[in-house]
């Protein structure tokens with residue numbers, strides 16, 4: 517089974533071709549420090565060839581949701597050190613997913629400060645989960661050029677902190693409507709300076725951040741997650757192929773570890789111009805190792821690997837409920853049932869208490 521075969525990223529060999537997809541679980545403390553429960557949660561899942569952590573805030577400014585962890589204070593870095601050591605002791609590999617939420621946040625959880633974004637365009641028709649319940653989105657503060665340059669540096673510092681914390685590499689969260697994805701989108705980015713107004717300008721921020729991450733981490737230690745056909749969080753493009761093809765071609769020139777492509781997860785009836793299969797459309801033009809995501813099970817993951825575009829499949833919800841997912845694939849064992857009510861926030865229930873297969 518290809519899923520259970522070793523895969524190499526640079527000089528790092530992964531035990532299998534199964535990645536744990538990044539998943540926010542909102543169990544850090546109010547200072548963004550992960551606890552020993554999080555240490556246990558990731559250690560339980562160390563049999564994944566690669567763990568990509570939940571999205572981790574790169575700065576206080578980046579934060580959008582309560583109880584999400586960070587990588588910008590000593591305490592945060594020290595807490596992650598325990599996680600990476602434990603995963604490595606168990607033979608696993610672990611990347612930190614770097615997060616700036618941009619306009620997908622709310623001032624009630626940002627010390628009263630408005631979220632920031634490429635343009636002062638708020639999200640409509642959705643609400644945001646906050647520590648004070650669901651709230652309408654606010655109109656974000658438009659970033660200045662100086663702000664943008666600072667954020668690029670903040671990503672670099674967070675990557676430096678990630679290496680200090682013992683991570684094998686970092687993944688830029690450029691998917692699902694967060695800040696990098698906002699820059700890539702015509703609906704969220706109305707800028708007329710060098711960061712907007714054309715395909716090349718909308719791609720600039722992501723490419724500058726990726727260059728910064730490579731400068732800090734070196735070759736084969738930086739990945740990126742993209743969701744070119746996900747329009748959640750009011751992310752729209754008149755022609756996603758025209759936007760993302762040059763981006764992926766430009767990423768081909770950087771010494772990356774991988775690109776992580778999330779297939780569309782929403783119906784495309786109202787988006788007939790969006791490609792049906794993002795992994796095929798965009799993965800086939802990447803020269804990097806491709807991680808395919810969204811909706812895979814064992815058989816469809818195996819079939820995807822056989823197509824020859826992706827070398828790794830990432831699994832999200834299956835990994836929440838099945839800490840020993842690779843073993844279950846190997847033995848064709850049944851899966852535990854996912855409890856949706858404990859996905860975000862809370863303690864060990866629905867986090868570290870999903871049973872392993874009996875020996």
Ligand SMILES: Cc1cc2nc3c(=O)[nH]c(=O)nc-3n(C[C@H](O)[C@H](O)[C@H](O)COP(=O)(O)O)c2cc1C
Nearest residue numbers: 537538539540570571810811812830831832833859
């Ligand atoms: C509880 C939960 C939290 C998530 N948080 C993140 C996140 O922090 N970063 C990210 O890139 N994707 C996040 N995702 C999306 C997953 O990484 C993945 O793309 C999605 O679950 C589809 O994969 P699956 O069908 O295997 O679950 C989250 C998904 C879930 C279920």
